[in-house]
Amino acid sequence: MGKTLKRKGDKNMKKMRKIFAVLLTLAMVLGMSMTAFATEVGTKVDGTASLTVNGLVPGEETTVSIYKVVKWNAAGSTWELGKGVTDADVTLTDKPVTINWNNFAAKRANLEQVGTTATVTDGTVTFHGLDIGAYYVYAQSDKTSYNPMGEAVYTYDENTGLMKPADKTIDAKGSTYTLTKAFAGTDGTTTYQVVNRGETVPFTITAVFPSYDKDATDREFQITDEPTGMKVTEVTVKVGGTALTPGTDTYSLVSVNNDGSDGDPITLPAAEGQKVRVRFASNYIGENNTHAGQTVTVEVKAQITDAATFANKASSDKGNNTPEVNGKLGSITINKYDENYKADATDNKLLAGAEFSIAPKDGAKIQFVYVGEEGGTSVYKKATAEEIADANTVKVTNIVAKDGVVVAKGLDDGEYEIVEEKAPAGYSVVEVPNVTIANGDNPVATANVADSKLHSLPHTGGMGTTLFTIAGCAIMVAAAGFFFASRKRVNK
Numbered sequence: 001m002g003k004t005l006k007r008k009g010d011k012n013m014k015k016m017r018k019i020f021a022v023l024l025t026l027a028m029v030l031g032m033s034m035t036a037f038a039t040e041v042g043t044k045v046d047g048t049a050s051l052t053v054n055g056l057v058p059g060e061e062t063t064v065s066i067y068k069v070v071k072w073n074a075a076g077s078t079w080e081l082g083k084g085v086t087d088a089d090v091t092l093t094d095k096p097v098t099i100n101w102n103n104f105a106a107k108r109a110n111l112e113q114v115g116t117t118a119t120v121t122d123g124t125v126t127f128h129g130l131d132i133g134a135y136y137v138y139a140q141s142d143k144t145s146y147n148p149m150g151e152a153v154y155t156y157d158e159n160t161g162l163m164k165p166a167d168k169t170i171d172a173k174g175s176t177y178t179l180t181k182a183f184a185g186t187d188g189t190t191t192y193q194v195v196n197r198g199e200t201v202p203f204t205i206t207a208v209f210p211s212y213d214k215d216a217t218d219r220e221f222q223i224t225d226e227p228t229g230m231k232v233t234e235v236t237v238k239v240g241g242t243a244l245t246p247g248t249d250t251y252s253l254v255s256v257n258n259d260g261s262d263g264d265p266i267t268l269p270a271a272e273g274q275k276v277r278v279r280f281a282s283n284y285i286g287e288n289n290t291h292a293g294q295t296v297t298v299e300v301k302a303q304i305t306d307a308a309t310f311a312n313k314a315s316s317d318k319g320n321n322t323p324e325v326n327g328k329l330g331s332i333t334i335n336k337y338d339e340n341y342k343a344d345a346t347d348n349k350l351l352a353g354a355e356f357s358i359a360p361k362d363g364a365k366i367q368f369v370y371v372g373e374e375g376g377t378s379v380y381k382k383a384t385a386e387e388i389a390d391a392n393t394v395k396v397t398n399i400v401a402k403d404g405v406v407v408a409k410g411l412d413d414g415e416y417e418i419v420e421e422k423a424p425a426g427y428s429v430v431e432v433p434n435v436t437i438a439n440g441d442n443p444v445a446t447a448n449v450a451d452s453k454l455h456s457l458p459h460t461g462g463m464g465t466t467l468f469t470i471a472g473c474a475i476m477v478a479a480a481g482f483f484f485a486s487r488k489r490v491n492k
Contacts, residue, residue, distance in 0.1 A: 052170070089104065101148040105148050133153065134150060148292070201304060233270075336449050350404025379409065398421050429451070433447070
């Protein structure tokens, strides 16, 4: 009997131990907490993840490496900094965790590399067998440098409280894809900007400073500005928000040869249509990727010289895109018609020789330079400041519709006042309504002006003149007679 009770007690004890073990496990699962990339906590489960990098330049041999910068401590249920990572790179106290990927380019040699470096040519690569954590990805080819990038490979289930590895994808962003250009002070969405001929227009080129592999042989970096219908007058270069002074330790400005190679050092203002290249010095690029990932801003000021359109294009040796900003100059066409003008008619008669002045609303009359006659149209262009100052350049404020049509080119958008200064022979000047040049891809205004014909006294030759003179004398004699007769009546 005693033995039987003992056996039953042993069995009960074993059952209690099993139950206690289960309860203990459950308590551990429920008790685990962490500061994670999400705002909740969870537990690590078995398994690994993969990280795929897309968007690499196809056909280029690209070196891709991956480094663990944040790792998961399952025992402590916490995130930890990886090897070589500091609080300046990763802020674990934030929810979600914040990571400054740009910081890792210069300290890549001190980080914990995961697996082997991959060399790919098809534009994509996948890294397998990754534990829960955050990974920095480095990519570099001989021609293209890529922005620092990374990703955390996990998911969190709010319902179960579990965290598990998850496959993730990154789209690589190289300087190839980040070179942009815009009118300074705009958001870059304006397709056209209308300006005055001779006006100086600011542009902004934005890029990312490349990173270089320690064994890279192509340690060069340049950005080229290509103007059309304008000339570059000023260039300011900033890296990481800091303005650089040109020199042997920073950058130089050079012209560009027809084959794309560097030309001679250039002094601003450049010639009309001359390309201007910003060439970063090898000393500034260095060997430690000090500036890798920093924003590069090239501020360009260019004077508009053409009387119709202008364009400004940017390019870089570390990219294959060439963003371009376009603009136009406005114009006003004045058609001079006789008094029978009808808006819908096709046979309206043009009058030759009228003269007009043009001024911005409430502004001074514009000075123009005569271009010539083009297909029955008299063409003028707005004088630049240099032309106004040049005594040898002929300027006028009155533009002449030699054959009835005159066009004034090189004008900004806005409202303009037109005054008919001189009418054709036999006609009187008339008031001309204001016209407006709109900002956009069609900055053209038209004024149709119909003059009033002067009415002259009849003329019938010599006999008519004689009769007119005799009639006039008779009227004068009658008036005199009436005057003296009136005086006699008064004297009586």
